Amino acid sequence: MAKLILISMVLLLGVSAPALGDEQEKLTVLAEGNEIPLLNNRFRIDHDVDKITLLFFRRQGSPAVVLVRPDGSKIYATHSLNDDNLQWHDELGYDLIVLNKPMPGPWQVVGQILPDSRIMVIGDISLQVDELPPLLFRGEIIKLTGKVLNDGEQVKIGRFRDVINMQVDFVSTNNNEYSNFGARTEHVANFKDDGRGFDERPGDAIFTGEFRLDFAAGQWRPEIALTTPIIQRKVVQEPVVVKEPPLTYELHEGAKGESHELHITLDEQLLDPQSVLLQGKIFYPNNDEQAFSLPAEQDNTRVITISNYEWGRYSLQIELYGTNSNGREFMAALPDYEFAIARPIEKVEEIAPPVSQGPTELAEQSDQPSAMSNALFYSLVVLGNVFILLAGWAAIRVLVQKKPLLGNINLLFWKKKSAQSDEQETNSSEANSDKNGSKSDKSGEILNLSMSDD
Template structure:
């Protein structure tokens, strides 16, 4: 088995099954492809010659992606001179960047060595050596006039060096988005709002994407952003770099679908005129008023005769009415809603219509709500025949007596406040005196004086009693 690239090249030339390296290099320059696989299917089935590719001599920078077994170790690159590049070289070589995940390696090399290279590792069977040369998202242009709430399905293909990329593992490498960047026009609502991501492209067979891994990416727009003048910017992001592709300006208009309601002011009544609160009657036996919801369009943008509606009305009690209007006419659409409860009604509609420039649109109309309140109960009627007339004359307060009462009241309030002030002052004084003279405060003096006075009175009584006893003895 050959042990060098020179011997491998001789093997390729001697096999006669493929082109020589010089022929391949010449054709590479003609097609401006920086990297090509070497050998035909027979030669590449030889284990030693697997995952070989050639770098042209006028390539300034190349970015390669190698898909490998999930969880396997990063690959090893072998240069034309036999030297090896490992992921550890990323820290030492300023001309190389290496990004690795559980499933792939992405390697970017500036001024790569021309000639045949080889990748060694657990590369997936059937895996392609992807060389990112000029990644572009080729998408349909966005219409000039679009509308808030509009649902837009847009398909695009990812091209690399002008050719469509249809290799499904490549979905894990790139992220495809559309950002709307405000044009900062002060005449619009979105002035100064920067950018908003409105769509992400997927090739996974979910949502609006028709088939997974078919190379056709589908983006579903979310236009619930402020209206105004925006510039769509297609973003292509890889772990190594980000590229942007800017499109022409578009104008996002406010929703062109208008909803109004005429609220039924009558109370909910049954067929015989009694209140609907009666539990003895079923809904079928009751009669209700109706709220009238009208749906119109902005004639400058939407043809009214093309408007179709689908949605629902939610009653305050949670009951849901499905709404479908499929008649083509030039009349304002009307939705009748049973007035069976008081509270908040919610209207959520999807409109299908044609614009004045004959573009079919689907618009999620913002939720519309309205509130109904229970009418105030009427005042009870008075039966005049049962009214008892009061014969007693009204009490009249004499002015002099009233003035006297007011004066006494004021005096009493002043007296009470004065007492509170005096007694409060005395209490505060006694407390402060006790804190300042704990062993000689006024209360202690008063207590001692009272004890002494009682003792004197007691002694006086004893002396008096003794004198009287002496007199009786004489």
């Protein structure tokens, strides 16, 4: 059976330890001398202790402590690797040690333990957590408190906050009647006993914090776990139902120059309309912001006036404060409401049609241009085809057949030009013959070019 006691560390300066009453039988602080200077912390473990968990706080970054058994043998942190009866977790500022079947008698711890620290013997660690209400709304902000108990008593060692951590999860019940059927586990918060945020006091072993239900509506099972490097505790609560926010929206778009209106209708079956307060911000398309606040009213309808910036996207952040149907006050940061105004389409002015004429005149005027245009069109088509045929024939005759374009066609002016050319060539040849000593003269006689005997 695990035994647990919290005892103050005593520096051995020749001062006797105070009486511990009934706890003297379980654990004893020895006040006798110690040969190790400044590291003279001793305690006694009774013979009926089957399991004990020790927590030592030491200076940040200092080596792990060393345990000395009653027989003088030492236990180091590395021994936990090969010893099933020993678990050892060392961090920068503490050592958490679990001993199974420890040796009875006086023990000693050696290390740079803080002077104002305590040796903490951990027994039955338990966790007390506030019960979550059965009816919750999506977006609701929940404040939760958990207490750490050691053998049924609240832990009073401030440094214990460095060892433990509390986390909150919501697990889907996989009920096919709800929309979260088959959803994954939602991890919503980690609580620390550090006096920050909603935690009231640091080091009092009371974890206080808040979280927002920003996951899907449906049936969920809350699980709150207390975790340490060696010890884990979990509290599983009854399933709760997370509903959609108890209101509906209806947007009335304003005409040009008029404001938009967002009508919010509250669900009287889930909350009391007289207790509902609304506040938030409006974000306009031009990045302007406007805060609003709506007081409680008898009516279940609220109207938010939104300036008309014509086209663009609008967004509203809304917070709701009220009392639900079970009489529980709550606050919720509702999911953002967004809407968009489409950009108007510019209309082009229509051109006025010409003055209509009588049917007879209109028919006559329409027939004449039509007949003329048709005749001109057909004439151009015929001439174009003829030109294409002639051009194709000429190209084939000249380029492919290598024949003259006009063939054997003899024209009169071509014959006259040819005769004149022949006459000019004859005269030119005769002139050349007389000048160079031709064979015949103008009379046609043959010249004798032989030399005489004389």
